[in-house]
Each structure stands twice: as structure tokens, then as C-alpha cells.
Amino acid sequence: MKQLGLLVLLCLTALSFAPTSTLAAQEIKPFVRGSYQQIISARQGKPFIISFWSLSCGHCMDEMAMLKKLAKKYSKLDLVLVSTDTPEEKKAVTAALARSSPRKTETWLFADSYTDPLYFEIDTKWHGELPRTYFFNAKNEVTAISGKLEYEEVERWVREQYTPR
Amino acid sequence: MKNSIFTLFLAATLTACPALAADHSGHGKPGAETSTAPPIDREKLWKESLAKPSFAVTASFDENGKLWLAAIRGQHVFVSYSTDHGVTRSAPVKVNTEPENILGDGENRPKIIVRKGVVYVSYTQGLAKPMTGHIRFSRSLDGGKTFSQPITVNDNLEIISHRFDAMGVNDRGQVFVAWLDKRDLSVAAKKGEKYAGLGLYYAVSDDKGKSFKANIKAADHACECCRVAMAIDTDGYPVIVWRHVFDTNIRDHALLKLDGKMAPVRLSYENWNVAGCPHHGPSLSIASDGIYHAAWFSNAPQQRGLFYGHSTDWGGTFSSPMNFGNIEAQPSRPSVFSLGSRVFLVWKEFDGERTGIIGMHSGDAGKSWSAPGKLATTSDVSDWPFLIGKNNRAYLSWNTKNEGYRLIEIGEEKK
Numbered sequence: 001m002k003q004l005g006l007l008v009l010l011c012l013t014a015l016s017f018a019p020t021s022t023l024a025a026q027e028i029k030p031f032v033r034g035s036y037q038q039i040i041s042a043r044q045g046k047p048f049i050i051s052f053w054s055l056s057c058g059h060c061m062d063e064m065a066m067l068k069k070l071a072k073k074y075s076k077l078d079l080v081l082v083s084t085d086t087p088e089e090k091k092a093v094t095a096a097l098a099r100s101s102p103r104k105t106e107t108w109l110f111a112d113s114y115t116d117p118l119y120f121e122i123d124t125k126w127h128g129e130l131p132r133t134y135f136f137n138a139k140n141e142v143t144a145i146s147g148k149l150e151y152e153e154v155e156r157w158v159r160e161q162y163t164p165r
Numbered sequence: 166m167k168n169s170i171f172t173l174f175l176a177a178t179l180t181a182c183p184a185l186a187a188d189h190s191g192h193g194k195p196g197a198e199t200s201t202a203p204p205i206d207r208e209k210l211w212k213e214s215l216a217k218p219s220f221a222v223t224a225s226f227d228e229n230g231k232l233w234l235a236a237i238r239g240q241h242v243f244v245s246y247s248t249d250h251g252v253t254r255s256a257p258v259k260v261n262t263e264p265e266n267i268l269g270d271g272e273n274r275p276k277i278i279v280r281k282g283v284v285y286v287s288y289t290q291g292l293a294k295p296m297t298g299h300i301r302f303s304r305s306l307d308g309g310k311t312f313s314q315p316i317t318v319n320d321n322l323e324i325i326s327h328r329f330d331a332m333g334v335n336d337r338g339q340v341f342v343a344w345l346d347k348r349d350l351s352v353a354a355k356k357g358e359k360y361a362g363l364g365l366y367y368a369v370s371d372d373k374g375k376s377f378k379a380n381i382k383a384a385d386h387a388c389e390c391c392r393v394a395m396a397i398d399t400d401g402y403p404v405i406v407w408r409h410v411f412d413t414n415i416r417d418h419a420l421l422k423l424d425g426k427m428a429p430v431r432l433s434y435e436n437w438n439v440a441g442c443p444h445h446g447p448s449l450s451i452a453s454d455g456i457y458h459a460a461w462f463s464n465a466p467q468q469r470g471l472f473y474g475h476s477t478d479w480g481g482t483f484s485s486p487m488n489f490g491n492i493e494a495q496p497s498r499p500s501v502f503s504l505g506s507r508v509f510l511v512w513k514e515f516d517g518e519r520t521g522i523i524g525m526h527s528g529d530a531g532k533s534w535s536a537p538g539k540l541a542t543t544s545d546v547s548d549w550p551f552l553i554g555k556n557n558r559a560y561l562s563w564n565t566k567n568e569g570y571r572l573i574e575i576g577e578e579k580k
Contacts, residue, residue: 054442056390059441059442089213089217113546114546119515126495127462129442132441146439
């Protein structure tokens, strides 16, 4: 996550085009260079989860079903789903999201076929294994976890983050 | 906060993974889907998504130093050859005359081996459902002018995953094809039982690929979506290395010689506990002196990145793994290759600006290594890098969107 600082300029540029509402109607946004920082910058001081998934990942569909269940229970949960599939697969991605994702979720799809810079911007410690989930707390501290997560554990995190202290 | 996430991580990694036995053929878990969504022709969408372009080019040299290439264009595997290191190529010849969905993204690619005048090709045919496929095989007996009607090698024909083929040919004209196979998972799912990962199967041809004998199970519980590596040992039997599911979800590597005698052994111990899809398989080369050289990837929190190890006792034990590559540059896709006691490694890195292929070599069977050096770069999409050899020289074989296919000799400066 160290490289995030280097991207400040990029994000400032990106921010000027960022939508004001982070919970807009489900429309898949093109994920390009700068998008990751755009997602984060739009949520300064708020807890949120970014989950990366793909059509080619069975564990991801299980995780999405779990997140859907969780989002149903916790309407405050700010969840961002990013598909690492290709623009050619947009219809299939849309269908999978319509079927399995929570209703009010911000969704993105990798829109640059040159994915090496995208992964690098997101996290140099990530090598593309899926699912990959990033938990941001209100202080913007982040924890990354590879692999499918269990409902109870994510629920514990959600309760901690969204309960006023 | 840190404590809670640590607990979360621990719990996530220690929890059993019931999902492993569930949705891997795209069926979904009961109750996971909403009934309100409009009906969607998933198979049509899936077929459309298979049309994405493939940059996979697989190359190998025959005994005479001719370079043979297999690539995907549209719904066909095409084979061509080059006598000038890939600069000019013969007119590509279709392997499958009937159109098929050929898998050529990520860890999937056609394989090509040419021995004693026979061109052997294997590939994975994508089927109507996500994450499903059949293992296909074809050969040419006339120097690549025409290819036999492809046959399906897997003898279980359910619409499930039989994918990630690996192929080897020995001097006796035996052909070995190994792949990842969900037939046991399918049986378990029907009984409502759990089955971690999937099966690893192989088939042998004793007649230069004219026919294959019945499929044989090599191992239960392989990881679902990482390529299988295969190399022919000095006695002509193939050795395979793959990512395995140990215990509940430890996804480290295992090795097995397909001689019908050996039982699988564990090769690596990074203890990567992940209920996920790394899409990142190993590489294996067996030297003429019988030493096994393996390279692999792990993202275990304490042991991250690329690793190399060698075995002087036919895979029984491996040297202490050497961690290589610049961990800040996302090192990936290792390929290992040996020429006698000379061993070569190449892999991918991204330095923040460009994608590069980095290489290093050893002159003493992998005991000591040169400094890493950049062999080639690109600034757009690229295929995985591979090492091949002829006339006692090693070459990097790499396809990129911008530069096209490149074959680059690996220099070995004296230390």
C-alpha cells in the first residue's frame, strides 16, 4: 500500500470526475489506472470493503453470496465489487452480478486489458489470486485477505466498524 | 482493529471450506440465487466470453532445431514452424478443422511437442458452462501439413472441468497427458459429500498418440486452477508437479512420477492457507544428470513470491527453497529449464512502468546463481514467459501484444 502516496496526483485528477454518490444504481464502472485510488478517496474517513472477484473463480461466487447475505442484514455496509474479468465478458459479469450481488453495491470491471499496472496500483503484495478482499476502517487502515471469507468473521468486522463507540 | 482483523484472518484460514465441494461448475449453491432475477442464458453469455483474444503462444524445438509454435486464432489451434528463430514462419495449419472454443487465457494454453517427425498437440476445449472443458489431443505424421481429427482424452464426459492439460513425450514414442479433473468432485456433490479441490488424472498412449489407454487417477485434492507442470525423467517416465490442497486449505506443491510405483510427495512447505484460486502454477525441468529442478509461486504471508528448489533423489527431498525475484515488482510466472548442470530461470516483473522478463542462470546445477538481469520488456498485454532449448542453448519464448512473438537467447556471462 506504500505506493498509494505516489498516486495522489492521479487521484486528484480522477476525483474531479468521481461520482458524488457512492451508492448509485448498479451500473458497472470501467476500472482503469487511478480507479482504485478513486474508490478509496471517495470514502475518506468511512469504513468499507473492496472485494475483487472473477467469473473464473468458484470461491468468488460463494463469497459474493455471503456478502449479499451480509449486506441484506447491514444496510450501512459500503461494499465495492471489482471484477477482474475483461470488457468482452461484461454481459456475463452483469448477469452474475444481477444474480448474486447485493442490490446497492458499487460495481466495477477491469477495463484495461493491460492488467499489470492495475494490480500494481492496487497492491504490490497481491498476485491476482482470488477472491481478494480489502477491509478499510474509518482511519483508512487497510487489511488485505486472499481467499474466501466466512460470514461470521466478516460480520464481526462490520459490527465493529459500524457501531458507534 | 488490528486484533480483530487478525482474529478474522485466523478464523478465515482455520475454518473448514464447505464451498470447495460446491459451486465449481457454475451451478451455484442452492439458495444462493435470487428467484426474482430474469432468466439469463448463461451458456450463451459464457460462449460469448470465450471469444476474448488469446495471447498464448507455446513453442518448442524439435531434435533438428526447428522451432514449432502453437497459437489460437478464432476457434482453432494453429501450428506453424520457423527455421530462423521465429523471424519468419510457415503458413499456419489448423489442428482442429471443426471450430471449438479453445481455452487460451491465464493458465490455459495449447501444448506442442515434436519428436521423431511426429507433431503432438494437446489443448483444452471450453464447454458450454463456465469452468468446464475437455482435454483434446491431435497429432501430425506428415511434418505438420495435416493433423488428425482431435480426440477427447478424458474418458469421463460430464460437462465439468477437465482442464489444464500438460503433455510429455518420451523416446519410446509414449505420450503422457495429465490434467485437473472434477469427476470425483461431481460424484461427491451428488452424494452431498465434501471433496476438497479436484482430481488429477492422466492417460498414456503407447502408440505415438494414435490411441490412449484408460484414464488413471494420479491424486485426489489438487488445487482447482493452476497449471500442471510435466517433465520427462531420464528413464522416460514423466514427473508432474502441481499445486495441491493439503489438510483443509493449504495450497502448496506436490510431485509425482507417473510410473505407477510412486505415491505423491509434498514438494513445498510455504503453508499458504487460502480458500481461493491462485491461477499460478509451477514449472519443472529434469536435467540429463537426473536432477529435478522446480520453480513455483506462493503468497503465504511469511513466505511470499517465487521459489526454486532441486532434488537429487528423484523428488524424495528438495533443497531448501531459494526465494527469488524482486518482491516489490510482483514477480510471477516462473519457468525453469536445464541443460545438463546449467539451469535457467525466467519470470515476469512489473516495475511500475513496464512489464519485464527477468532471468538468471546457474552453472552448477542450481547451487549458485547469477545476478538477475532483464531480458525483455513490454508496455502492454503479454503472455507468460517460457524457456526452451536447442543445441545446448537456452531461449526465452515470449509473446506480447505490441512486439509480437520473440525468441531471445539467454546469455551466460562468466562470473
